[in-house]
Amino acid sequence: MGVIIKEVTNKKELKKFVKFNIELYKDNPYHVPNLIDEEMMTLDKDKNPAFEIGEAICFLAYRDKKIVGRISAMINYRSNEVWNQQSARFGFVDFIDDEEVVDALFEAVEKWAKEKGMKDIRGPLGFTDMDNEGMLIHGFDQLGTMATIYNYPYYPKHLERMGYEKDQDWKEFKIYIPDEIPVKHQRIGEIVKEKYGLKTMKFKSHKEIWPYANKIFYALNAAYTPLYGFAPLTDKQIAYYVKMYIPMIRLDMVTVIVREADDEVIGFGISLPSLSKAMQKAKGRMFPFGFIPLLRALKLKPKVVDLYLMGVLPEYQGKGVNALLFNDLIPVYIKQGVEYAETNPELETNNAVQAQWDYFKKEHHKTRRAFKKQL
Numbered sequence: 001m002g003v004i005i006k007e008v009t010n011k012k013e014l015k016k017f018v019k020f021n022i023e024l025y026k027d028n029p030y031h032v033p034n035l036i037d038e039e040m041m042t043l044d045k046d047k048n049p050a051f052e053i054g055e056a057i058c059f060l061a062y063r064d065k066k067i068v069g070r071i072s073a074m075i076n077y078r079s080n081e082v083w084n085q086q087s088a089r090f091g092f093v094d095f096i097d098d099e100e101v102v103d104a105l106f107e108a109v110e111k112w113a114k115e116k117g118m119k120d121i122r123g124p125l126g127f128t129d130m131d132n133e134g135m136l137i138h139g140f141d142q143l144g145t146m147a148t149i150y151n152y153p154y155y156p157k158h159l160e161r162m163g164y165e166k167d168q169d170w171k172e173f174k175i176y177i178p179d180e181i182p183v184k185h186q187r188i189g190e191i192v193k194e195k196y197g198l199k200t201m202k203f204k205s206h207k208e209i210w211p212y213a214n215k216i217f218y219a220l221n222a223a224y225t226p227l228y229g230f231a232p233l234t235d236k237q238i239a240y241y242v243k244m245y246i247p248m249i250r251l252d253m254v255t256v257i258v259r260e261a262d263d264e265v266i267g268f269g270i271s272l273p274s275l276s277k278a279m280q281k282a283k284g285r286m287f288p289f290g291f292i293p294l295l296r297a298l299k300l301k302p303k304v305v306d307l308y309l310m311g312v313l314p315e316y317q318g319k320g321v322n323a324l325l326f327n328d329l330i331p332v333y334i335k336q337g338v339e340y341a342e343t344n345p346e347l348e349t350n351n352a353v354q355a356q357w358d359y360f361k362k363e364h365h366k367t368r369r370a371f372k373k374q375l
Helices: 011-024 036-042 077-083 099-115 154-161 183-196 206-224 235-248 276-282 291-299 321-336 351-355
Strands: 004-007 054-063 066-076 087-095 120-123 135-138 165-176 198-201 254-259 264-273 304-312 340-343 362-374
Touching (some): 004 099, 011 066, 011 087, 054 077, 054 099, 066 099, 077 087, 087 099, 087 154, 099 120, 099 154, 135 154, 154 362, 183 198, 206 235, 206 264, 254 321, 264 291, 264 321, 276 291
Parallel strands (some): 087 120, 304 340
Antiparallel strands (some): 004 054, 054 066, 120 362, 135 362, 165 362, 198 254, 254 264, 264 304
């Protein structure tokens, strides 16, 4: 029997859509499953404020009544306006290694995108940069992270076969923690703090960080605006992410740099103990027992940390503010016995960001790609 493509139209089907990724990779040692409830919320029109500035559709591929693939198509109208594009996005894409399945899935999203008047399609991307993005093309033998996509090596081969071409690449690095703060960072940090009237903020409770939560995301909006495909988050999106992420952060691994004159956030560094192995144990579910390894991973001394979000306001970039972040976080990592930090994906063209690692021992261990095809 051939492949049948069905649009996801209800919560029951959406749950199957989300769980297919976990089932496809259940025996893979490098894949890190997302939490089912969190991914369903991301794709829920009634819960994710991204649907106020965009729309999406999800498809499942069946063969012999068995799910063999999934894909979502999205349009972020705000991003299209910012970048003067007529682009659709594909994401949440998984499939067995079968040309007929892959062709049917992409035919469905391309047809939908054309009907919406789009001129090209790009991905894998999410609604925003806060969603997982970029197809892995190098580093298939590396453990994934909570904030990134893991996929089999046959995925990009199918994209290229169908005429998809490179749009952008991201690099990821392991940054090995030094025995002490580099002397140059110490010196630069003191100069920058004095010159610009800056202060390093640390928090003893989540209650203390809440007044700065929105400010952090406003700073993120400004810092990330020039980056590929980014569109500033709306106030409702910021509230959504604040509610989702602030309660789970580990306070000693959060550093916020503020301007003393007005208490505005001009830089931030948010890291977390690696939750990859804990997420594997949870298998996509918080309950009844999935929360136990996650809580343990958040509290224990980690060997690996994920550099989840880092940013500096454009007017302070290239002036040494990052040194203040490192000067605060490196001692925390040393005290915890951290061996290395995993960066989030960094655009290969973003030389300024990658240059900040030149003072550390580093390893480029993963590369991921956004593909593009004209419609």
